[in-house]
Structures are given as C-alpha cells and as structure tokens.
Amino acid sequence: MNNHGRRQFPWIRSFAAVSLASANLHGASLITAVNQMNGDDDRPSAKTTGETFNILNGPQSYTVPAFGEAVYAMTDRIHQHKGASGSLPLPEYLVGREYVMIANNNRDNPSLQIDFSLSQRCWVYLLVDNRIGDGNGANPPNFTSLMTWVPWDEWQPVLNGLNRAGNLEQPDETGVDESADGSINQWYSVYMKLMDAGENVFSTYQQGEGRNMYQIVVDAAVAPTIPAGLAVAVNGDNLVRLSWPSAAGAVSYTVKRSDSAAGPFATIATDVRARTFDDTSVLNGGTYYYVISASNLIGESGDSNQAIGRPNVPVLGLSAVGGANKVTLSWQALAGAKSYRVKRSAVPGGPYSDVGNGISDPSFIDATVDGGRNYYYIVSAALTQGESGASSEASALTIPASPLASVETVSASGLRIGWTRSDPVVDSYTVEESSDGLNFSEIGVVPPTRNFLMAGGLNPSETMRFRVRATNASGDSEYSPVVSGTTAAEGGIYINFANSSFRDGQEGYPIPGFLDDYGDAFEDRGNGFIYGWDVSNTANARQRNSRNSRDRRYDTLNHMQRVARVWEIELTEGKYQVRIVGGDPDNTDSIFQYLVEGLETDTFKPLGGAVRFIDTTVVVDVLDGRLTVENGPNASNNKIAFIEINPFVEPxxxxxxxxxxxxxxxxxxxxxxxxxxxxxxxxxxxxxxxxxxxxxxxxxxxxxxxxx
Known part of the structure; x- marks a missing residue:
C-alpha cells in the first residue's frame, strides 16, 4: 500500500474507555454535525443519536439511540449490533455512547465523504466490518485497497482481548445480527482515535477512498472516575485474587498494596487491562490491604475503596463430574476443617457465588444446574483461625437436556425432522426412525449448528416415527418424545429453484422427492417433465448458504423480476393445487406475489427474523397443457424458492x-x-x-x- 510518506499502520495497544455510563458529564451532544457528501441518492444519509428517520426496508420513524445491544447498524439494512458471541457482550466502553449509522450500500462508493464536528475532545471509535480486505469475517480487516484512510489517518486498533480468539494482538470485536433473529452472522473490529473539538475535525475520506463498511461511536475524553467495588474474589494458597467493576473512562488500572490499613500503599502492578488481578507475592497467614486507581491518556483517578486479602492453606484435590442436571464434587479432607463452602461461577475465574455452605463431608452434589453448560467451582474450609484458602478451580460440563422434535411433510418420499436446540454446549444430535414406534435405527448424526434432518427414500403416504437425542462430552441426553409424520400421497410434483452449484456433493442435496430447476429455458429436462423459463434465467439463480435458512429449500432461489420472467411446466389439463414458497434468507427488500394461471396469490412483505418467506396456495384450472407462474401486480424484486403441484381432489x-x-x-x-x-x-x-x-x-x- 502506498502511504504517501505516512508511517505504516501501527498494531499497538490503543486507549479505550471502559464504562457503561457516558463520560459526557454536561449532557450536551458530543457530535454537533455530520456532513455527508457524494452518498448514494437512494439511501438515507448518515444519522446520529437523537435523529429520527425511516430505515430503508426497515423500521419507520426510527430515532437513533445511544449505542448498545440490538441498535440498528445501517440506515438501509435491518442488521443489528450484538456482542461478538454469547459469552462476549458488546465492549462496555462503547455501550451508552453517541452513535452514527451509515448506509450499507455506500460500501461500493469510493467518493463518499463524511465530515464530523465535535463539541469537545473525544474518543472516536470506528467499528469496521471484518470482511474489509480478504472478505473473511473470521479475520480482522486489512486496509490495503479499501478504507485506506484508516491507516492514513492513524486510527489505532483497540487491543483489550475482547474478541472471539481472546487475543490481545487482535482488535476488540462486536457482532452483527443480519437476520433480526438473535443470531450473530458477521463481526466488526474496533479502532479508535483521540479527536479535538471543532468543526469538521475528522473525515472518513482520504486520497480518493471513502467507501464504507463501518459505524462510528463517540465518547467524551475525560480522566477516569475513581474505581468502586474493589473486592477480594479468592483467598488462595499464597494467592489473593482481586476483582472490580469497570471505572468510567478507564484504559488501565494500577494495583497498590500495604501491610496496614493506614498505608502507605506501594504499587505492585501497572497497566492492568483486565478487571481482575492475582497477587502471588503474598504468604499464607498474612493480611494484606489493597487499593487500585484507573488511568487513561488524560490522567489518573484517585484510589478506590480498600479490600483485605488473607491467603491461607487451601483445600486440595477438588474434582467435578457433570451429569444429567447435576454436578458431583469431591475433594480431600483438610485437617482442622469444621465445614466446607462450595462456590460456583458460569465463567472461568469467577465471580463465584455460594451454592453450598456448612457441608460436613468432603463431597457435594450441585443439583441447581441446567443441562449442556459448563460450571466452575472452588471450595474453602472453615477453620478455627478463619477461612482456608480456596481450592484450585474445577470445572464440569452437564449432560444436555432432551430436545423437542417435530415432523414436517416434504414430499411423497421425504420428511423433515426438526428439533429445538436444547442447550448451549452440544456436540451433535442423533436422529433415529421407526416404522412401528418400537424398533428404532439411526439415520443421521447432525452437527450442533443444525436443527433438522431430511429423511428420504420413503414411500408415498407412509407414516414413520422419529426420536432425537443430544450429545456432548459428558454423555447423551434422554431421547425426545417420539413424533410421527406421513409422507405426501403420490402424484405430486415438487421442484426446487437454485443455481447450478446445488447438486451432488453439496450438503443437503438432493432434497427428498424434489426436482431441480437451475434457471434453464423451457424444455424437456430428461427427468420425465418439461418445464423452465421463458428465457434462460440461470444468471439470477442463487444459493445463499445462509445461517438463517430452515433447510436447503429456503436457502436456494431464483429472481423473477431482474427482468420480468415467466416459469411454466407442461401438465395434463385439469384442476391443480399449487403451493409456492418464495423469499430470501438474507434479504428483505422484496414484495412477493405471483400470478398462477392468471390467479393472484397473496401479497407478502418480509419482516426480517424468521418472517422472510411467503407460503401461499391456490387452486387453478390448467386448460392449455401448461401451468404458468409469473409476477403478480404488487410484486417487487420477486423471488421463488420452491413449488409443489398436486392434482386437486375435491373433499x-x-x-x-x-x-x-x-x-x-x-x-x-x-x-x-x-x-x-x-x-x-x-x-x-x-x-x-x-x-x-x-x-x-x-x-x-x-x-x-x-x-x-
């Protein structure tokens, strides 16, 4: 990359505020103006906290809030910000801060320029889509060809280890839910820069490159507040573990210790980025007094409250074994112990809370746990001279709870078995089938990311029974209650629309009982049927490979309206019941409606989340030997996923x-x-x-x- 004399992009630890409350103590807006130039005319311009506008194809009269969980990420998409994973929430230094949304479709517009004005000195955070550079959302972005203004203007990565890898050498991350259903589909990396007050003090445009895949978060740059809530989390074997809540504006912490409550306090650690600290320079039987202070580029806070540490001889040999809704703990008896206390945490290292106290024997069963989860334990003993040191931490994984299953008819030869994802820690699901409900055989082992299995090779109007169980490293769940389903009667035609990459070797192919349509023009398909498009529509066929798809029927599609297209199939004249499912697992910028033999179907506007597909059925007469499907009068960006055609039988x-x-x-x-x-x-x-x-x-x- 040509840096035009600027230094190379510095991968160094940057400075970041880490609190929930805004550091803007005066209540006035930090962002006084956002001036967008050369943006796409058909997209809403950049909007900041407090502004009300209509999100394109999304909520109307939306007032931009402070940054936080589930805020919309773009002015023209329904994507929403989330933590980077279920166990990694949004970085606290971003939450509650002023926020700027930008149109996603400006990502291909190098002329876009946005200038920002600030009322006071601020930390400005840049949330950049990980796909910038190599297109791989698993990696941090690079700026060799896109968004080159980031290194040019010396934006710094925020390196607190708040990413999926827990890597202090990679930027902190946020997640993005692109489907409005709570899932995390993409990730953004966090960069920052300290900006002075003024008009148009910074711009997201340099050297002819301004395209975007980013959002902006702004916080006032002030000295941190005094930390509160310092506590001793664990008194261990020659160990005192401290913990504390974040302090507003803090980048790092300094830990100080004294042998006396009156001080003086000597510094024992600086530049502590976490909110815990292990002091291993203490001796069992001693008493130690601690305070901490918070720092950032602006200055250092005063000292926190005191916490008192008393390391002592620990309980040894703690082990934990996970079972079904229980964890069994055991440990070595400690000489002089009058009783034991058991503490538990949902994350390694605490914080811990009591789950058992006054325990006389060196064993304990924790029956207050849920299935498919990791739990972390420590044990201490009550001694005549006080409490012992805590044991080393032991962890256990509980067995998953049994899933709840259901069955859906797919075709005359296929059934779809679905189930609830039972618990967070599941390695696989096993599906078994039976014709009599007594003798079951395994038909598939499914990874934890999927909650369905297609059962094929069945006979028309055949009833089958199924059960499902979940498995992790600790064992198998109970089977789900048995569920049953019946295949469709013979005589139906089932066709799935996809691009030509969806064929043998692809996961989920073939869909039981379905024929393929790859967008070819109307002709004899060599599978016993004649069908296709008025002209070749292969260029508009899609396979999304989306996490939002129920199954492959809902993942593949063809556009009917890039240029208006007509699809037909040759049929014997008669009355037919026609079911059409149309939609897109990744996009909601459509209105779905069809004409089937001239009869209008329902009209449907996708809402996001799980409500993305039209599922409509009509009964029509075929009088000319062809069933014709075309766009309805209300359709916009119309799409079709699959079609089912059955001779209509009067009840x-x-x-x-x-x-x-x-x-x-x-x-x-x-x-x-x-x-x-x-x-x-x-x-x-x-x-x-x-x-x-x-x-x-x-x-x-x-x-x-x-x-x-």
Missing part, C-alpha cells in the same frame, strides 16, 4: 356413523372438517383434519362441511 364426506355414544365422520380429499350449530348465521369452527373425526354424541344438532 367429500364419505360417512357419518353413530355408535356407542360417539359420532364418527370420515371424508376423503384432505382438507379441514368444519362444524357449526346453525346453518343460518352460525359460526363455522375447525373440528378436525386427517379424514376422520370422532366426538361424543349429544342431543344437539350439528352441521358439518369440509373446506380445502
């Missing part, structure tokens, strides 16, 4: 039988049996499905019909 009540105080109604052709107590103005309510309904007979008159 027909076959019999009503009264016996043994019960009435039984049977019918054919599918549909739902409806019931009312009055033909004149009565309310029809669903009574049953599946072709058979039985109820207790009474003296009241009932009317029935089947709707489909």
């Amino acid at each position: 027909n009540i076959k019999g009503i039988q009264l016996a043994n105080g019960e009435v039984t109604i049977t019918w054919t052709g599918g549909g739902t049996l409806m019931m009312t107590d009055s033909i004149q103005g009565g309310v029809w309510t669903p009574a049953g499905t599946g072709g058979r309904f039985t109820a207790t007979a009474d003296a009241l008159q009932r009317y029935f019909r089947v709707v489909k």
Whole structure:
C-alpha cells in the first residue's frame, strides 16, 4: 500500500474507555454535525443519536439511540449490533455512547465523504466490518485497497482481548445480527482515535477512498472516575485474587498494596487491562490491604475503596463430574476443617457465588444446574483461625437436556425432522426412525449448528416415527418424545429453484422427492417433465448458504423480476393445487406475489427474523397443457424458492356413523372438517383434519362441511 510518506499502520495497544455510563458529564451532544457528501441518492444519509428517520426496508420513524445491544447498524439494512458471541457482550466502553449509522450500500462508493464536528475532545471509535480486505469475517480487516484512510489517518486498533480468539494482538470485536433473529452472522473490529473539538475535525475520506463498511461511536475524553467495588474474589494458597467493576473512562488500572490499613500503599502492578488481578507475592497467614486507581491518556483517578486479602492453606484435590442436571464434587479432607463452602461461577475465574455452605463431608452434589453448560467451582474450609484458602478451580460440563422434535411433510418420499436446540454446549444430535414406534435405527448424526434432518427414500403416504437425542462430552441426553409424520400421497410434483452449484456433493442435496430447476429455458429436462423459463434465467439463480435458512429449500432461489420472467411446466389439463414458497434468507427488500394461471396469490412483505418467506396456495384450472407462474401486480424484486403441484381432489364426506355414544365422520380429499350449530348465521369452527373425526354424541344438532 502506498502511504504517501505516512508511517505504516501501527498494531499497538490503543486507549479505550471502559464504562457503561457516558463520560459526557454536561449532557450536551458530543457530535454537533455530520456532513455527508457524494452518498448514494437512494439511501438515507448518515444519522446520529437523537435523529429520527425511516430505515430503508426497515423500521419507520426510527430515532437513533445511544449505542448498545440490538441498535440498528445501517440506515438501509435491518442488521443489528450484538456482542461478538454469547459469552462476549458488546465492549462496555462503547455501550451508552453517541452513535452514527451509515448506509450499507455506500460500501461500493469510493467518493463518499463524511465530515464530523465535535463539541469537545473525544474518543472516536470506528467499528469496521471484518470482511474489509480478504472478505473473511473470521479475520480482522486489512486496509490495503479499501478504507485506506484508516491507516492514513492513524486510527489505532483497540487491543483489550475482547474478541472471539481472546487475543490481545487482535482488535476488540462486536457482532452483527443480519437476520433480526438473535443470531450473530458477521463481526466488526474496533479502532479508535483521540479527536479535538471543532468543526469538521475528522473525515472518513482520504486520497480518493471513502467507501464504507463501518459505524462510528463517540465518547467524551475525560480522566477516569475513581474505581468502586474493589473486592477480594479468592483467598488462595499464597494467592489473593482481586476483582472490580469497570471505572468510567478507564484504559488501565494500577494495583497498590500495604501491610496496614493506614498505608502507605506501594504499587505492585501497572497497566492492568483486565478487571481482575492475582497477587502471588503474598504468604499464607498474612493480611494484606489493597487499593487500585484507573488511568487513561488524560490522567489518573484517585484510589478506590480498600479490600483485605488473607491467603491461607487451601483445600486440595477438588474434582467435578457433570451429569444429567447435576454436578458431583469431591475433594480431600483438610485437617482442622469444621465445614466446607462450595462456590460456583458460569465463567472461568469467577465471580463465584455460594451454592453450598456448612457441608460436613468432603463431597457435594450441585443439583441447581441446567443441562449442556459448563460450571466452575472452588471450595474453602472453615477453620478455627478463619477461612482456608480456596481450592484450585474445577470445572464440569452437564449432560444436555432432551430436545423437542417435530415432523414436517416434504414430499411423497421425504420428511423433515426438526428439533429445538436444547442447550448451549452440544456436540451433535442423533436422529433415529421407526416404522412401528418400537424398533428404532439411526439415520443421521447432525452437527450442533443444525436443527433438522431430511429423511428420504420413503414411500408415498407412509407414516414413520422419529426420536432425537443430544450429545456432548459428558454423555447423551434422554431421547425426545417420539413424533410421527406421513409422507405426501403420490402424484405430486415438487421442484426446487437454485443455481447450478446445488447438486451432488453439496450438503443437503438432493432434497427428498424434489426436482431441480437451475434457471434453464423451457424444455424437456430428461427427468420425465418439461418445464423452465421463458428465457434462460440461470444468471439470477442463487444459493445463499445462509445461517438463517430452515433447510436447503429456503436457502436456494431464483429472481423473477431482474427482468420480468415467466416459469411454466407442461401438465395434463385439469384442476391443480399449487403451493409456492418464495423469499430470501438474507434479504428483505422484496414484495412477493405471483400470478398462477392468471390467479393472484397473496401479497407478502418480509419482516426480517424468521418472517422472510411467503407460503401461499391456490387452486387453478390448467386448460392449455401448461401451468404458468409469473409476477403478480404488487410484486417487487420477486423471488421463488420452491413449488409443489398436486392434482386437486375435491373433499367429500364419505360417512357419518353413530355408535356407542360417539359420532364418527370420515371424508376423503384432505382438507379441514368444519362444524357449526346453525346453518343460518352460525359460526363455522375447525373440528378436525386427517379424514376422520370422532366426538361424543349429544342431543344437539350439528352441521358439518369440509373446506380445502
């Protein structure tokens, strides 16, 4: 990269505020102006905390809040900020600070220039999409060709180890939920710079390069507050472990110790970036007094409250074994121990809370745990002269709870078995099937990132039973309750729309009972059917490989409206029931509607999260030997994922039988049996499905019909 005489990008530890409360003590806005130039005309301009606008294809009249969990990341997307993982929340130094959103579609606009004005000296944080540079969201960004203004203007990475790798040599990270369903799909790395007050004091544009994949967070640059809440987390074997909450504006901490509560206090550690510290220079039986102070580039705070450490001989030999909803602990008896105390934490190193006290024997069963989780324990003893030192930490992983399963009909030869993801720590799910509900055999082992399995090779109208269990390193869960499902009747046609990369060798291929459509023009497919597009539409076929997809049917699609396209299939003349599912697991910038043989389907605008797909069914007459599907009049950026075509069978009540105080109604052709107590103005309510309904007979008159 040409730095035009500037120094190379410095990968050094940067300075960062680490608190929840805003350091802007006066309450006035830190960002006084955001001036965007050369942005995309069809996208909302950059917006800052307090401004109200309409997010493109998202919430309307949205007022930009301070930065925090679930704030929207862009002015033209519904992506939301999250912590980098379930155990790594948003960095505290960002939360509650003033915030600037920028349009995602400016990412391909090198002319974009945004100038910022500040009311006072500020820390300015830059959240940069990890895909900048090599396109790999797993790695920190690089700026060799895009966003070259970052190294040019000497933005520094924030290196507190608050990233998925826990690496102090890589920038802190935030996560981004691109689907509004709570999942984390991408990651952003954090950079910062100290900026003075003034008009247009900094710009995200230099040397002809201004395109963006970033957001801005701003905090006042002031000296840190005095730390509060210093405490001794563990008195150990020649060890005192201190812990404390973050102090507003702190970058690092200084730890000081004395042999007397009155001091003087000597410094024993500087530039402590964590909020814990292990003092291993103490001796068992001693008493030690501690204070800490906080520092940043602006200055150093006063001293905190005192904490008193008393290291002592520890409990030895602690072990922990995880089971089903329990952890069994044991340890060596400590001479002179009158009783024992057990403490537990959900994270290594604490903080710990009591789960058992006054325990007489050197063993304990913790039955207050959940399944599929790691727990961390320490044990101390009550001695005549006080409390012993804490044991070394022992951890245990509990066995997962059993999942809850369900079955969905996919085709005449396939069923989809789905289940709830039971617990955080699961290594795999095992699925078993049975034709009789008694004898089960394994049909698949599924990784923890997936919660479904397609069962194929079945017969039409065949009923199968399934059960699922979860496994981790500690063992297998109980099986789920047995669930059953029945394949579709024969005679249906099932077609999945995808690009040509979705074929043999791809995960999830083939979809049981489905034919492929890769966007080719209408012709004989060599699979017994003639179907396709009015012209080749292969260029608009997609495979998303998205984490948001329910299964591959919902991951692959074809655009119908890049230029309006028509899809047809040759059929025998007759009446057909047609189900169309359309959508996109990664995008919501569409309105879905179709014309099937000229009949309008429902219209649907995706909402994000799990509500991304239209699922609509119509019954049409095919009179010319072809079923035709085209865009509906309300459609915009229309897409189609898969289609199911079945000969329509009129429902027909076959019999009503009264016996043994019960009435039984049977019918054919599918549909739902409806019931009312009055033909004149009565309310029809669903009574049953599946072709058979039985109820207790009474003296009241009932009317029935089947709707489909």
